[in-house]
Amino acid sequence: MRILIIEDEKPAANLLIKQIKQYFPEAEIFGNLDSISKSIAWFQQNQDPDLIFCDVQLADGISFEIFEKVKLSTPIIFTTAFDQYAIKAFQVNAIDYILKPIDTKDLARAVDKYQENQIRSTIELDVLKGLLNPSKTSFKSRFLVRYGEKIQSIPIADISYFSSEEKVTFLQTKEGKKYVLESTLEQTESHVNPANFFRINRKYLCSMEAIDGIFSYSNSRLKVTLKNCADPDILISREKVTDFKNWLDQ
Structure with missing residues (x-):
């Protein structure tokens, strides 16, 4: 950059x-x-x-x-x-x-x-490419992860959310298991279907099934709780609230 x-x-x-x-x-x-x-x-x-x-x-x-x-x-x-x-x-x-x-x-x-503008531009470009060349565009159906010496393939349907902590990207399954990914959160976002996953802020990219609760917060923001997530301060900025609601209502 x-x-x-x-x-x-x-x-x-x-x-x-x-x-x-x-x-x-x-x-x-x-x-x-x-x-x-x-x-x-x-x-x-x-x-x-x-x-x-x-x-x-x-x-x-x-x-x-x-x-x-x-x-x-x-x-x-x-x-x-x-x-x-x-x-x-x-x-x-x-x-x-x-x-x-x-x-x-x-x-x-x-x-x-x-970062939100860059992500939106990337998604819009991917969508456009998909319309022009539908046979050449696809999202990942599985993610390869490492657990110690073991290599495992996680189906996208089993993934609850992705998160970024201290410049490390993690994959969280619906069963509550956590794995390290080698890609950044931005790269990961480009590999998942935006109809199924939403980038709620700089730290989290979540599926609809991962959302445990949504609450009104100060300055027209929203506060979200995720299943199997101990972070109590997951906030959605005022600028992203409308997109988030549209995503939930699709």
């Missing part, structure tokens, strides 16, 4: 890089670019990044000028000490707008949005 940082304050850039690495430890980070002119030159000479973190006010003007001169489809997370630019930000590919000093919860929300 390639991430570009556009920020004219070096301490703020260094702090942002440190925060970003908590979510994307293997990402290749470019920048820090501190001006409109340097940013435009960088885009003219380099491949588009996968994600951009961009301050609104730079040394030589407002950063929106960059994206008026350079046409990109790359998602942008704007950072600024001022809130009057929010509407303009969302007119130029912004997926979020974070006020400085950057709070870890705000950054986590922005990362969630980015």
